[in-house]
Amino acid sequence: MEDSSLTEDQPDDTSGGEVGAPYLAVEESIEVQWYFPVLRVSPKPRRIRVVVSGKVEDQATVSLGAPRIPVIIGRRAANVPPAVLLDTELPLETERRGYFEVHLDVPPSTIQLPLRVSMEDGRERIFQLNLVVSEDGAVLEGQPSLARSPAHQKRYEGWFGVGFNYLRYTQDSNLVAQAFESFTGPSFFSKGRARLYRDWAALVEIKMSPGSTSGSGDAELGAIEVGQGAYQWWIYSLEALYMPTFLQGRIFRNPGPWGIRFGLQHHSMPFLLRTQETSFDIVRAQVTMATLGFQHEEEVFRNWDFEIFMRYQHPASGGDVFHISPKFAFDGSLGLIYNFRSGLRVGGFWYGQWHEYNFSQKRPDFDPALQIEGSQSLFFSNVELRLGYAFD
Secondary structure, three states: OOOOOOOOOOOOOOOOOOOOOOOOOOOOOOOOEEEOOEEEEOOOOOOEEEEEEEEOOOOEEEEEOOOOEEEEEOOEEEEEOHHHHEOOOOOEEOOOOOEEEEEEEEOOEEEEEEEEEEEOOOOEEEEEEEEEEEOOEEEEEOOOOOEOOHHHOOOEEEEEEEEEEEEEEEEEEOOEEEEEEEEEEEEEEEEEEEEEEOOEEEEEEEEEEEEEOOOEEEEOOOOEEEOOOEEEEEEEEEEEEEOOOOOEEOOOOOOEEEEEEEEEEEEEEEEEEEEEOOEEEEEEEEEEEEEEEEEEEEEEEOOEEEEEEEEEEEEEEEOOOEEEEEEEEEEEEEEEEEEOOOOEEEEEEEEEEEEEEEEEEOOOOOOHHHOOEEEEEEEEEEEEEEEEEEEO
C-alpha cells in the first residue's frame, strides 16, 4: 500500500480494522468552520490535489485521528497508510486565528478523513470527514455549513458588463414641477478587484448609463420644453473592502464573509438646467461622494455565488452647475454569479440608487433672473449581464 499509485486494481487492505469503522474519542465542545474543498493540480500521476481547510476559535493542533485512512474506489475499499495520501505533515499548528489546511493527493474516490483537533486548554475532538473526490470537484458530505476559504480566493478579478437602465427624475423648484422617465441602453460596466491582503481588497469601477427625454412639464409660465435631452450618467468609484475572516454569516444556506465597503465616487449626472425663461437643457453635474456600506458574499450552490452590497452616499463636493444640500442618497446591488473552474465567471446583476437633495442653480454666465432653486429626486435602476475572470 505504500506505492503512490493507488488504483482500483490494488488489492484490498483491511488491516487496522474494518473499513470506515468509527474511531472513538471523547468529544469536547470544539467547533470548526469547514471550508469548501479546493482542487489543485497534483504532481503525482492519476491523482488530484485536494485542499481541505478549516478554522477553530483559537490556536490548536491538528493531527490524524486514526493510524490509517479509509478509501473507497468504486466497489473496492482499503485502509490506506497516511503517507500514501497526505502531502501535509501532521500534526500541524494552526495559524494565530485558528486557520489550517490539509493537502491530499488522491484518485477519484471517497475518503473518510479522521482529523483530531486539540486545543491548548486540553479539549480534544475527532472529526470524521467524508470527502468525495471526482475529476469535476470535491464535496464534503454531511457538512451543512460550509463557507469559501479566505485563503483560496483569487487575487485579481476583472469584469465587464452590458445592460439596460431606468431613470425617473423629478425637479421641484420655485418655478416648475418637472419630471421625466427614461428606459434605454446599452449601459456599460467595468470593474477591477485586487486582494491586497487576506482581509483587504481594493475596488475600481466605471459605470456608464445613457438616457434621454424630450418631454415637458407644467408650470406657472406654461409648458417647459427640454431642449438638449440626451445624457450619459458616468460613475467612477475607488473603494476599499474589508472582509475579516471572523465575520461570517449567511442569508441563504452557507456562511460567507460580511465586510465594510468605503471610499469615493465621482458622478457626472443629469441635471435639468434652466437656460431660458421656459426652456431647460439636461447637462452634466459633477458631484463627488463619500461612500460607506456593507457587502456580503456566499456560495448558495456549488459554483454559484450570491453577492449583495448597500452603501450610503454623502456628497462631499459639487461642480459649477449647482449648490447641493443632501437629504439622503444610497445605492445597492444584488448579483448571482456562476464560477467556472478556469476562473471565468458569468453573472446577472441588479443595481439601483436613489438620490434626494436640495439644490440652487449656479451659472455665473447666466442672467440671475434665470437662476432657480428647489429639490430634486433621482431613482435609478439597472440590470446587467457581466462577464468576469479571476486569476492570481
